[in-house]
Amino acid sequence: DAKTTQPPSMDCAEGRAANLPCNHSTISGNEYVYWYRQIHSQGPQYIIHGLKNNETNEMASLIITEDRKSSTLILPHATLRDTAVYYCIVETSYDKVIFGPGTSLSVIP
Amino acid sequence: DAGVIQSPRHEVTEMGQEVTLRCKPISGHDYLFWYRQTMMRGLELLIYFNNNVPIDDSGMPEDRFSAKMPNASFSTLKIQPSEPRDSAVYFCASSPAYRVMNTEAFFGQGTRLTVV
Numbered sequence: 001d002a003k004t005t006q007p008p009s010m011d012c013a014e015g016r017a018a019n020l021p022c023n024h025s026t027i028s029g030n031e032y033v034y035w036y037r038q039i040h041s042q043g044p045q046y047i048i049h050g051l052k053n054n055e056t057n058e059m060a061s062l063i064i065t066e067d068r069k070s071s072t073l074i075l076p077h078a079t080l081r082d083t084a085v086y087y088c089i090v091e092t093s094y095d096k097v098i099f100g101p102g103t104s105l106s107v108i109p
Numbered sequence: 110d111a112g113v114i115q116s117p118r119h120e121v122t123e124m125g126q127e128v129t130l131r132c133k134p135i136s137g138h139d140y141l142f143w144y145r146q147t148m149m150r151g152l153e154l155l156i157y158f159n160n161n162v163p164i165d166d167s168g169m170p171e172d173r174f175s176a177k178m179p180n181a182s183f184s185t186l187k188i189q190p191s192e193p194r195d196s197a198v199y200f201c202a203s204s205p206a207y208r209v210m211n212t213e214a215f216f217g218q219g220t221r222l223t224v225v
Binding site for chain 1: 144152214218219
């Protein structure tokens with residue numbers, strides 16, 4: 001099963017881009033990279049996912065390296081409401097989503 | 110759709126009592142997941158269902174825990190008897206289509222369980 005490693009915590013200044021890294025060196029060719037976040041006391045929220053191409057939506061951008069061994073989630077203009085724990089997930093089986101410890105992002109005024 | 114609905118939002122019970130947590134998934138979603146979250150262990154997958162059938166319950170901690178999905182719109186997670194170490198936030202999530210890959214999971218707001 002592929003596993004991910006993320007820094008336990010990061011800070012980002014409000015209005016600046018937040019770049020959250022994730023390593024997934026054992027990822028398989030058909031496994032997707034997903035990002036979720038969890039704002040305090042709420043259920044996790046889907047952000048974005050990708051296979052090998054870079055992806056962008058209204059929330060964030062996902063940059064996946066060519067060898068697919070790492071990726072970066074980019075929040076282009078972080079706000080205080082983006083303070084949350086961010087989870088990088090690689091699907092470990094056909095069906096289920098398994099969460100690691102994630103990165104606690106603090107957006108500072 | 111109102112999203113994944115969990116009830117109750119908060120539950121306080123005494124040790125030894127039976128606790129039942131409830132979940133209504135999003136209509137049309139084929140997958141339902143139960144997670145538990147604690148400070149020490151983070152988010153743990155307990156069990157998941159596909160088309161109302163339990164597929165993987167390897168995350169269920171003990172025989173005191175049981176989960177059912179009698180129909181596509183309702184699932185329960187039961188703890189009997191409850192213990193203080195079961196205190197946690199329990200999340201239910203659902204996902205559409207026949208596979209999770211390339212789709213997202215939608216989470217409820219959770220049930221905060223406190224066993225005293």
